[in-house]
Amino acid sequence: MNSLDYVLNNIDSLDRESMDEAKKRLDRLIKPVGSLGKMEEICMQLAGIYRKKELDTSKKAIIAFAGDHGVYEEGVAPDPQSITYLQFPNFTKGLNGVGVISKFVGADVIAIDVGINCDHKLDGVIDKKIRKSTSNMAKGPAMSRDEAIKSIEIGIEAANECIDNGYKLIGIGEMGICNTTPSSAIISVIDGCDPAEVTGMGAGLKKDRIKHKADTIRKAIELNKPNREDAIDILSKVGGFEIGSMAGVILACSARNVPVVLDGFISYAAALLAYTLNPITREYMIASHTSAEPGTQKALDMLNLSTVLNMDMRLGEGSGAALAFNIIEASNYTYTNMATFDEIDMGR
Numbered sequence: 001m002n003s004l005d006y007v008l009n010n011i012d013s014l015d016r017e018s019m020d021e022a023k024k025r026l027d028r029l030i031k032p033v034g035s036l037g038k039m040e041e042i043c044m045q046l047a048g049i050y051r052k053k054e055l056d057t058s059k060k061a062i063i064a065f066a067g068d069h070g071v072y073e074e075g076v077a078p079d080p081q082s083i084t085y086l087q088f089p090n091f092t093k094g095l096n097g098v099g100v101i102s103k104f105v106g107a108d109v110i111a112i113d114v115g116i117n118c119d120h121k122l123d124g125v126i127d128k129k130i131r132k133s134t135s136n137m138a139k140g141p142a143m144s145r146d147e148a149i150k151s152i153e154i155g156i157e158a159a160n161e162c163i164d165n166g167y168k169l170i171g172i173g174e175m176g177i178c179n180t181t182p183s184s185a186i187i188s189v190i191d192g193c194d195p196a197e198v199t200g201m202g203a204g205l206k207k208d209r210i211k212h213k214a215d216t217i218r219k220a221i222e223l224n225k226p227n228r229e230d231a232i233d234i235l236s237k238v239g240g241f242e243i244g245s246m247a248g249v250i251l252a253c254s255a256r257n258v259p260v261v262l263d264g265f266i267s268y269a270a271a272l273l274a275y276t277l278n279p280i281t282r283e284y285m286i287a288s289h290t291s292a293e294p295g296t297q298k299a300l301d302m303l304n305l306s307t308v309l310n311m312d313m314r315l316g317e318g319s320g321a322a323l324a325f326n327i328i329e330a331s332n333y334t335y336t337n338m339a340t341f342d343e344i345d346m347g348r
Contacts, residue, residue: 014048022047064173067115067241070136077178092124115241155248171261173318183269185238198295246270264291268299288324
């Protein structure tokens with residue numbers, strides 16, 4: 001069940017009959033038809049995913065992955081790489097952004113190390129380390145093809161375990177200093193655009209260094225020549241372990257009929273990889289928020305997704321996905337508990 005090939009061959013489109021039934025109920029709620037906008041779209045999508053008109057979003061989790069990147073040595077990030085291993089344990093302790101927001105919305109956080117550049121065990125973190133950091137993509141492939149597949153299958157395994165334990169709503173998150181660099185590279189390759197169009201400041205890179213970051217990405221793409229139609233090749237040439245694992249979660253959720261809530265820029269790069277592997281995965285995605293990174297809208301356009309929120313956020317971690325849980329649950333609660341014209345005589 002955790003193999004990539006098995007999952008790719010077991011993803012079906014949403015159940016239209018369940019979506020039609022959900023729309024009938026939404027249209028009979030005591031309100032003008034369609035007046036709840038995005039909330040109604042979410043409910044119909046959930047019905048199609050769950051394959052029934054009764055929706056259960058009560059048990060939810062953020063699955064977050066962390067990994068470091070060899071391209072860091074090119075000076076594409078302003079912060080020390082040690083922040084990855086210093087910050088990641090705070091995910092499950094409820095001390096950082098995603099930890100606090102998840103605690104507020106009643107979601108669990110699962111933190112998985114797939115490539116942090118350290119030797120010691122991290123408190124509260126599951127160790128699935130492929131190796132300590134990817135290689136420098138500006139000097140060669142970031143990882144081998146086998147490692148790319150392994151990163152995806154780690155994500156598949158993590159999602160399957162959550163689903164087996166009763167989670168009905170899953171969000172994805174990440175940690176990894178300079179991981180906006182491989183994310184921009186992935187989006188650039190899949191879109192066929194110049195890296196300058198999709199490269200931004202990340203966690204705080206000064207404006208005069210953004211050009212250098214884009215140049216580094218361009219160099220990596222020209223050197224490695226990733227095949228834009230082969231997601232595994234893209235991931236192995238210019239990706240990151242945590243990005244591959246997030247793509248794996250998306251694939252597993254799609255195969256198991258569970259909605260997956262995307263976070264921000266890095267997760268949209270992962271979503272594009274999943275979409276390239278199987279376009280039906282898009283139907284299972286809920287885009288949480290519009291990240292401040294310049295490549296965000298291009299990625300969303302390619303995925304044909306619109307976001308639930310626009311909060312000018314660029315933290316990552318899974319913070320936007322956790323915040324969107326409240327909107328999704330509010331949509332479900334309204335759909336379930338609002339009266340219909342059939343139940344109340346209002347002259348219609």
